[in-house]
Amino acid sequence: MQRRTKTARTTARRMLRAAAAAAAALSLAACGVTISPATPSPQAGGTTQTGPAPSSSGGSGIPVTTGTAGTAGPGSGTAGPASGSPSASPAAEPTAAQWKTYTDPGRTVSFDLPADWITQQVPGQSGKGLRVEVRDSQGDVVATLQTHMSRLGGACQPKSARPYTVLASIPLQIPSNNTAAAAVAPRYVYRVIRGATHFYASYGITDQTAGADGKACLVYNTVRSDTLGIYMFGDVLQFTSALDGSAGLRAFATIADAQAYMRTSGYLNVQRMVTSLTSLG
Numbered sequence: 001m002q003r004r005t006k007t008a009r010t011t012a013r014r015m016l017r018a019a020a021a022a023a024a025a026l027s028l029a030a031c032g033v034t035i036s037p038a039t040p041s042p043q044a045g046g047t048t049q050t051g052p053a054p055s056s057s058g059g060s061g062i063p064v065t066t067g068t069a070g071t072a073g074p075g076s077g078t079a080g081p082a083s084g085s086p087s088a089s090p091a092a093e094p095t096a097a098q099w100k101t102y103t104d105p106g107r108t109v110s111f112d113l114p115a116d117w118i119t120q121q122v123p124g125q126s127g128k129g130l131r132v133e134v135r136d137s138q139g140d141v142v143a144t145l146q147t148h149m150s151r152l153g154g155a156c157q158p159k160s161a162r163p164y165t166v167l168a169s170i171p172l173q174i175p176s177n178n179t180a181a182a183a184v185a186p187r188y189v190y191r192v193i194r195g196a197t198h199f200y201a202s203y204g205i206t207d208q209t210a211g212a213d214g215k216a217c218l219v220y221n222t223v224r225s226d227t228l229g230i231y232m233f234g235d236v237l238q239f240t241s242a243l244d245g246s247a248g249l250r251a252f253a254t255i256a257d258a259q260a261y262m263r264t265s266g267y268l269n270v271q272r273m274v275t276s277l278t279s280l281g
Contacts, residue, residue: 093265095272103280104130108228109145112276114269117142129229134273142270143204145277146237148229154218154238161215162241164193167259168203168271175225175279176207183208186223188275190267192258193219196243198251201258203270204234205277217241227281233274 096114103110104121108130113119116137123131129148136142168190176186186207192199193216204221211217218241221234239246252258261267 090263092263092268095265095268102132104132106130107280108147110278110280111145111233111273113273117269117273136266136269142266143234143274144237145231145233147231149222149231149237150229152220152222152230152238154240156217156240158217160241161211161217162194163214164191164210164216164219165214165255166191166210167201167255167262170271170275172205172275172277174205174223174277175227175281176223177226178207178224180208182212188271189221190262190271191219192252192255193239193241193245195245195251198245198253199255199258200239200245200249200251201261202235202239202246202249203267203274204232204236205274215241225279227279233277 096116098115099112100115101110101112102119113134114137118135120133120135121131122133129146131147132145133141134143134145166189168188170188172186172188174186176183184207186205188203189206190201190203191210192201193210202219202221205223206221207223208220210219218238220232220238221236222230222232222238224230236246236248239249245251250258250261252261
């Protein structure tokens with residue numbers, strides 16, 4: 001009898017606790033509070049990160065993220081999303097409506113250019129060499145074509161090499177006999193190299209990678225061949241890893257800005273012009 005009384009009291013207490021819990025749950029639900037099951041913790045060896053991922057500037061004061069516009073070329077490394085770039089890229093501006101063809105007097109080379117751009121032949125390094133400056137409608141020199149160049153010279157220490165990125169790489173059908181270890185099939189390239197506070201951009205033709213492991217020191221916009229010698233068609237003959245850039249280069253605050261320039265009619269006209277280069281020899 002005494003055991004049955006104790007069991008009854010225990011059962012009554014359990015029923016009271018259950019009723020109290022149910023009442024509390026109803027009260028929380030009425031206040032808009034939801035009670036969720038506990039979330040299991042990550043397994044050992046895994047990581048859980050909340051909040052924004054850390055960024056890196058490499059101690060230079062400028063972003064180091066690389067862009068995806070264009071096609072990554074030899075020695076460019078892996079390109080990732082550009083810092084600060086919009087999710088949907090704006091459409092590219094149109095190129096010139098009317099075009100014309102330039103052929104040098106010796107009929108060695110030919111290329112197309114916008115109808116309102118002009119060409120001016122200037123003395124080259126030798127009697128055999130050709131040097132032509134191309135000016136846009138504003139009178140600014142946008143590219144130089146030169147053949148049979150010599151005495152390029154120049155050198156720098158590997159430790160001074162700085163990161164560079166290839167934003168455009170387009171194969172070309174132009175003569176090349178480069179047999180160096182870093183030689184590649186001739187192509188048009190648009191590359192940026194990292195300076196102290198900006199990214200410096202250059203476009204032109206090449207048949208050699210800029211450097212190893214995504215870093216460059218002294219970069220030439222040239223191609224070598226038997227028929228045209230060492231020749232160039234681009235904005236500058238060479239650029240370096242100097243922290244303040246090289247003369248004649250465009251400076252951009254980020255790689256995203258360098259990519260945005262690729263959508264302008266000025267850049268697209270230059271790209272179409274340079275990639276139309278044909279050797280007639």
